[in-house]
Amino acid sequence: MTLLRQIMFVMLGLFVLLFCANFALMLQESRVNLTAQMEAHAQDTATALGISMRDPARQWDVPMMELLITATFDQGYYAEITLRDSAGNVAISRQQPSRYRDVPRWFTDLIRLPSPSGEADIVAGWSRLGSLFVRSHPGAAYRDLWRMSLSFLSLLGFMALLAWACFGLTLRAVLAPLGEMERQAVDIAQQDFRVIERRPRTRELARVVDATNHMARTLSELFSEQMRLTTRLRREARIDPVTGLANRLEFDALVTSLLESEEGAGPCALILLQLRAFSAVNHSAGRDRADELLRLVARRIENVRLPRGAIIARRAGADFSVFLPGVTLEKARVVLQMVYGAVAALDVLGSVEAPPEVHAGAGFDPAPSAPGTLLTTADLALRTAQSTSTGGTHLLTATGDTTLTEWIATARQWRERLETTLATRSITLFHQPIRALDDGALLAHETLARIRDGDSFLAAGAFFPFAERFDLAGELDILIASALLADLPGRCPRFSEPVIPLDRRPRIRCLAHRRTAGVIDSPRPVDHRIPGTCPAGRPGSHGGPDADGRCSRLPDFDRPCRHLVDNIRVSRPATLVFCESGPQVCAWPDRFRGKPPVADNTRAARAHPQHRAHRRRGRNPAGTGGPARRRRALRPRVPSR
Amino acid sequence: MPLGHAKPALYAALILLVSGVLAQGLGLTAAVLDAATLAFGRDARMRLLHWQNVVDKNRNETDLIKLEVANQLVNENRFLDDLTLWDAQDYWATPIELFGVRAGDCEDFTLAKYFTLRAMQIDEEKLRVIYVNALNLEQAHMVLGYYATPDAEPLILDNLVRSIKPASMRPDLEPVYTFVGSSLWDAKMRAFAAATPVRFVDVFLLRLDRGAFNAMRARLTPQST
Numbered sequence: 001m002t003l004l005r006q007i008m009f010v011m012l013g014l015f016v017l018l019f020c021a022n023f024a025l026m027l028q029e030s031r032v033n034l035t036a037q038m039e040a041h042a043q044d045t046a047t048a049l050g051i052s053m054r055d056p057a058r059q060w061d062v063p064m065m066e067l068l069i070t071a072t073f074d075q076g077y078y079a080e081i082t083l084r085d086s087a088g089n090v091a092i093s094r095q096q097p098s099r100y101r102d103v104p105r106w107f108t109d110l111i112r113l114p115s116p117s118g119e120a121d122i123v124a125g126w127s128r129l130g131s132l133f134v135r136s137h138p139g140a141a142y143r144d145l146w147r148m149s150l151s152f153l154s155l156l157g158f159m160a161l162l163a164w165a166c167f168g169l170t171l172r173a174v175l176a177p178l179g180e181m182e183r184q185a186v187d188i189a190q191q192d193f194r195v196i197e198r199r200p201r202t203r204e205l206a207r208v209v210d211a212t213n214h215m216a217r218t219l220s221e222l223f224s225e226q227m228r229l230t231t232r233l234r235r236e237a238r239i240d241p242v243t244g245l246a247n248r249l250e251f252d253a254l255v256t257s258l259l260e261s262e263e264g265a266g267p268c269a270l271i272l273l274q275l276r277a278f279s280a281v282n283h284s285a286g287r288d289r290a291d292e293l294l295r296l297v298a299r300r301i302e303n304v305r306l307p308r309g310a311i312i313a314r315r316a317g318a319d320f321s322v323f324l325p326g327v328t329l330e331k332a333r334v335v336l337q338m339v340y341g342a343v344a345a346l347d348v349l350g351s352v353e354a355p356p357e358v359h360a361g362a363g364f365d366p367a368p369s370a371p372g373t374l375l376t377t378a379d380l381a382l383r384t385a386q387s388t389s390t391g392g393t394h395l396l397t398a399t400g401d402t403t404l405t406e407w408i409a410t411a412r413q414w415r416e417r418l419e420t421t422l423a424t425r426s427i428t429l430f431h432q433p434i435r436a437l438d439d440g441a442l443l444a445h446e447t448l449a450r451i452r453d454g455d456s457f458l459a460a461g462a463f464f465p466f467a468e469r470f471d472l473a474g475e476l477d478i479l480i481a482s483a484l485l486a487d488l489p490g491r492c493p494r495f496s497e498p499v500i501p502l503d504r505r506p507r508i509r510c511l512a513h514r515r516t517a518g519v520i521d522s523p524r525p526v527d528h529r530i531p532g533t534c535p536a537g538r539p540g541s542h543g544g545p546d547a548d549g550r551c552s553r554l555p556d557f558d559r560p561c562r563h564l565v566d567n568i569r570v571s572r573p574a575t576l577v578f579c580e581s582g583p584q585v586c587a588w589p590d591r592f593r594g595k596p597p598v599a600d601n602t603r604a605a606r607a608h609p610q611h612r613a614h615r616r617r618g619r620n621p622a623g624t625g626g627p628a629r630r631r632r633a634l635r636p637r638v639p640s641r
Numbered sequence: 642m643p644l645g646h647a648k649p650a651l652y653a654a655l656i657l658l659v660s661g662v663l664a665q666g667l668g669l670t671a672a673v674l675d676a677a678t679l680a681f682g683r684d685a686r687m688r689l690l691h692w693q694n695v696v697d698k699n700r701n702e703t704d705l706i707k708l709e710v711a712n713q714l715v716n717e718n719r720f721l722d723d724l725t726l727w728d729a730q731d732y733w734a735t736p737i738e739l740f741g742v743r744a745g746d747c748e749d750f751t752l753a754k755y756f757t758l759r760a761m762q763i764d765e766e767k768l769r770v771i772y773v774n775a776l777n778l779e780q781a782h783m784v785l786g787y788y789a790t791p792d793a794e795p796l797i798l799d800n801l802v803r804s805i806k807p808a809s810m811r812p813d814l815e816p817v818y819t820f821v822g823s824s825l826w827d828a829k830m831r832a833f834a835a836a837t838p839v840r841f842v843d844v845f846l847l848r849l850d851r852g853a854f855n856a857m858r859a860r861l862t863p864q865s866t
Contacts (some may be wrong), residue, residue, distance in 0.1 A: 040831065043824055051818050086792040121769065121819045126808035128769070128791055128819060 003178070004171055011167055012160065019156045026152065027111070030145055035114055038136035043118030045072060046134040049081070050120030053132070058124040060085075066092045079115050080135040086128060100139050103146045111145060113138040177205045181212055193220030240314045242291050243298035251313030255323050258309075259368055267366040269332035270378040271322040271339055273301070275356040276386065278318035294318065300342040306335060318356065321378075329364050333395055336362040340393045341463075359385040362395040415470050418463060421451050422475050427483050428452050449480050667760045668842040669693050673737070676846055680854045681741030688740045696760045704763055708787055711757040712798045712805055718753075719744040720800060727857060733829055735841040738848075742857070747783045750800040754785045755822040756841060766791065769819040775801065777813045786819065 049072050056064035065083060073081045073094040083092040098115070100108050117135040121128045177200035187194055193216045200206050238250035246254065259268070275281075275297065282290045294314070301312055301320060311323040324335055340360040361384065363377030377396050385394035421427060430448040435441060450457035467473045669689055678686040692714065699710050715736075721744040723732040736753035739745040745753070751770055758768060767788050775782035778801075786795035786808070795808050802811070823838055830839040833847055848854065 036831070040828065043828060047820070054818070118824065119821065121821075123816065123819050126771075126786070126795055126816050128788065131791075 004168075004175055007171060008164065008168055012164060015160055015163055016156075019160070023149075023152055023156070027145070027149070030148060031111065031113065034138075034141040034144065035116060038113075038138060038141060039116035039118065041077070041118075042116055042134045042136040043120075045076065045078070045081075046118040046120035046132050049134070050122055050132050053122055054124060057122045057129050060129065062091060069094055077137040077140045078134060079137040080117075080133065082133040083122070083130055084133065085130040091130065096137060098137070098139075100142050103139075103142045107146055107149075108142055111142065113141050113145075174202055174205075176200075177202070177209060181205075181209060184212060184216065188216055188219060191223065193217070193223065243295050243314050245298050245302075245320075246311065246313040248313060248315045251311060251315065251321060251323070254311050255374075258311075258323075258325055259374075267327060267329070267364070268368045268374060269324040269327050269329075269335070269362050269364045270374045271324065271332075271336055271360055271362045272315075272378045272382045273320040273322070273339060273343060273358065273360040274382060274386070275318035275343075275358055278356045281356060296346065297343050300346060301339055304335070304338045304342045307331065310335075329366075329397065332362055332364050336360060336393050336395055337458075357386075360393045361385045362393070364395060364397045366397070414463070415472075417451070418467055418470065418472050418476070422472065422479060425479060425483070426452060427476075427479050428457060429480070429483055447480075667693055667696060667736075667756070668840055669737075670842075673842050673846065676849050677737055677741055680849050681738075685741040688743070689737065692736075692740055692757070696757060700761050702761075704767070704787070704789075707758055707761045707763060708796065708798060708805055711754050711761065712803075715739070715750055715753045715757065716800055716803050717743075718750070720746060720750075722746050733826075735845045735848075737841065737845045738854075747800060751783045751785045751798075752822070752826065752841075754798050755826075758785075759822070763787075765821065765823060768822055769795065770822045770825050771795070771797075771819045772817040774815040774817060775813065776815055782814070784814065785822075 049068065053065050053068055056068070069081050069083060069092050072078075073096075078094070078096065079098060080093070080095045082090055082094075085091050115135050115138055117133060119134070120132045122130040122132060177196070177198075180196055180198075184194065184196055195213045195216055196209050200209055238247060239245070240247040255270075278290070281293060285293075297318075297320065298312070298314065301322065306312075306322065307324055307327050309325045311325075313321050313323075315321050322335075322339060324332060327335065340358065343360075344358045359382055361378055361380070361382030363374050363379070363381055365374045365377065368374050381394045381396040384396070385392055428450045430450065432448075451463055452458075467476045669692075674686050674689060677689055695710060695714055699707050702710070718739055723729055723746055726732075726742065726744055726746070727734065731748075733752065734742075734745050734749040736749075736756050739749045739753045755768055755770060759765065769786045769788060771784050771786045773782050773784055774780075782799075782801070785798040787798065787805075788795050796805050797808055797811050797814070798805055799811070799814075801813075808814075808816070826841070827839050830844055833839055833844050
């Protein structure tokens, strides 16, 4: 039973008790009054009748006296009227049985009104001839009392209902904060330390609310303090303090839990990367420098576009490990290349006195059951990679039926390969259309740049880091752009003739727009900042030149033939836009900042932080991502400055 | 400040307490005597005590002696009409007031005799208050009748004729109607109490509480001294 209901019942009980007492009192009072009234009535009738019978009594005219008595008896409430002579003998008597209609029997039994009487003399002159006895009939009194009781009880019922309702509403309002406090208590038990904002008006409740609010705040502080401590301790136990990567303990725990989960991890790969003889760096360059180097390596690995769910850790010293869940063998190979490339291409590695050799080995297991086999395989692969005196990567499968050894092993070999590619212009472009999801309209082409390697192709993500390291990225961009332009008429029939001589080096110019990069050697060079030369295909269709004649934003080209190249020099998918004013390469401008990186673009490239470019490339590897994401990349953006 | 004003409830309680002891008497308790002293002075107290004494002494005498004693004692008071005495029409004074102010009109005399005789334990059936027409005065009048038996000729106790005489010797009176004294008193005094019988002592105390005698005293005192 709720508190509210208990109080209500007690209250109603008291109310009824009070009313009953009141009722009894009133009944008693009425009873006394009615009795007095009946008594007076009887006496008055006796007197009046006695006086009126003076004359007939003189001759003792019984019929006349009987007539008078009957007349009086019939018109009033009398139980009895009796006339006695002076000797006390009954001369005339009228009586009425005590029957009470309209009133229930139990009520008359309960009340028991007296039936008072009055007496008067019958006189003639000085002599008393007889006496008259009149007794009142309490029927009318009973009826009055009964009616009064009924109306009183109905009033009581009504008042009780009214009181119940008023009291209930008031109590509910007063006790409402209790519910709120209950919810707060439950919330606190569930670690939600909220505070009751509305302070109840009742003083006692207000104090309790203050107390619980205070408690909630204190608990909240304590709890968050504990959380901070826990987090810190957990970090210290599981995170490598130098690189911020997971440590070996954490890595093994994560991999084990993943492999032993019920769903299983599917085919997995584990990459082990080691900087050999790193202790030499410690000795020669100092611990701080070595730590910095380790951090850099960690960042580079992190920035590689890794498959979903990949786990990176620094196992010990200069050992790093990357776990790749749910990858194909081919994907594992690509990621191995990219990870290796990202680290091996580090310029800073050359900055220390005894540069450590980088080796990476990957173990692939199509159906791993325990982390042990995967680790063993990866370790074996790493040893294999290290055993080849030049270093490089190696990939082994756990089953042992496939062994892939990359032909590119060293940085020197990479350089040779890239130079060969540039010299022979043997870049291969693959195109795939990107269509809008809703209406299927062609939005752009995604262009993937690949270097042919016998039967397979090397992904841009693998060779571009080396291109950048050897300052060949600019050359590579031009090669890709040229190849794209040469290829253009086949896919964009509107641009029927190639507009760029392939032997000329394109000039890349920055546009006014921050998000666009340069123009590749249009027949008629356009500077978008010069009034009146806005390259809009049709001025006005996209906003056109503003009052000064300047382009306020990137022209929204009228049905352009767009190509997104996965890795163009700026290491970000650049958009090649061909519009009626001429073909343009719109790339991300951060690298250029208005400086045309022409023939001697090495200086410009060096002037900018490299890690930035790498990070961007890492996020957009070749051939990944869906149309929707591309679509977002295509949208012209309003300059922010 | 009259004492009666302060503690009427106490008086009522006291009266209830002693009424059982003095059921047969006049009900003149010490408290009532004090109240009467307060209302009418020390002489009044003495007269009331004398009255009480007379009643007590003659309680065992014959009816005729009781009648004689009561008639004589009450008739010692002066006749004054209600308007002069009480400044009211048809004011029924209690015997205490009658003895207190030593005056009254015919009802006061008759009722005082009636209560005195009742206190002396004369049967109620033998006493009747009789409304009569005083033929000489051509005025409504009230006397007390004593009926030795219900159908006997009554003896008339009157204040016009001081001595008790049989009804046949009072040709100056024409009887109109007779009443039982107590029921007539109760009917008249209904205003003072819901329940009957109404005791004259209570009526007196209530009147005293209501300050009924203050104005009367102020009016009468200069005349009486």
